[in-house]
Amino acid sequence: MAAEAEHEFPEHGDFVRNPLSTLSWLLRMRVDLSGDPDPADVAEMLRVSKRMIDAVHPGSSDYGLFLRNRAVALTTDARAGRDAALLDQAVTAARQAVEVTRSGDARRGEWPWSLGLILEQRHGVTGNRADLEAALARWREAARDPYGDPDMVMRCAVHAGLLAAKEGDVQGAVADYGLAVRHLPTVAWHGMRTGVRSDTVRRWSGLASEAAGAAIAAGQPATAVEMLEQSRSVIWTQALHLRSDLTDLAWSAGALVNAQLGGEYAFVATALGTIRHRGMDTSPPDTVEGLLYALPEDRCVIDAPRPATALGDTLPAPRVSPWFGYAPLDPAHLASTDGVVFVKDIPQSQGL
Secondary structure (H helix, E strand, O other): OHHHHHOOOOOOOHHHHHHHHHHHHHHHHHHHHOOOOOHHHHHHHHHHHHHHHHHOOOOOOOHHHHHHHHHHHHHHHHHHHOOHHHHHHHHHHHHHHHHHOOOOOHHHHHHHHHHHHHHHHHHHHHOOHHHHHHHHHHHHHHHOOOOOOHHHHHHHHHHHHHHHHHOOOHHHHHHHHHHHHHHHHHHOOOOOOHHHHHHHHHHOOOHHHHHHHHHHHOOOHHHHHHHHHHHHOHHHHHHHHOOOOHHHOOOOHHHHHHHHHHHHOOOEEEEEEEEHHHOEOOOOOOEHHHHHHOOOOOEEEEOOHHHHHHHOOOOOEOOOOOOOOOOOOOHHHHHHOOEEEEEEEOOHHHOO
């Protein structure tokens, strides 16, 4: 149907873009689904991709997209025969796509992503290391694009880390993987439904171990632990930042247990005084942690509702943690918390 629709529109102009785009996308899907692409489908991809470029003005907002599609078609044609000449044409088209797309276009990050893949494929044919260096540079550029699509930024950062580690640039790999880990909460942003966020985080389940492995190879075990912790706590940290009452977290394991055990179940929060090697010094005296730090014991368990009742409407100030690995105890949660386990000082030897 898309092929038939193509012939109902003029050779040039805006009207022909949609059927050509649809036909190109369907051909690419059919080629990708089959084990060995049908040569006729590949030839049709090449024809359509060429007509797409001819049909629009170079200043069109879709011109970069059509150049990228042309590069993909050439790469597909080159894959079976390992044809370096076709890959040269594909690289040229992909580079043009990057150059003609204005900064700030959210789609632009996909073009250097494709260009990096094509350069990597050409290296596999020619062995030219300059292609790997160029691919790495393009992925790093796209991973740091402030206007880039979050998922594409993530892909480019992870691929840059993987290639850098493979090439022995372990320090660069740590930086690339670190960028990806920090970007994970943006990809699985808190406005998504919980199930969708969980699926998104699960899709990147291998990221934490790859990032930690690069950090260990670079002699940075503390960074490895940080990246592991930050990767595994995305959804929980987002829930805490909502600052809703903990009893409202109906999806939590605690709520499920409470429904069964009732009065035999208690929720006990954790509060820490200092983690000096993480830049977390003594909390101000008007915060929950500051008040607890004034107690003589190094560690203790307190009955949280009692101080909450004594304080009345005058709640302690909320603490601000300089380290992402510690979420301060929200004073507003004291009344709904059964107890607080407080540890005054956490030395570096304890592994945090």
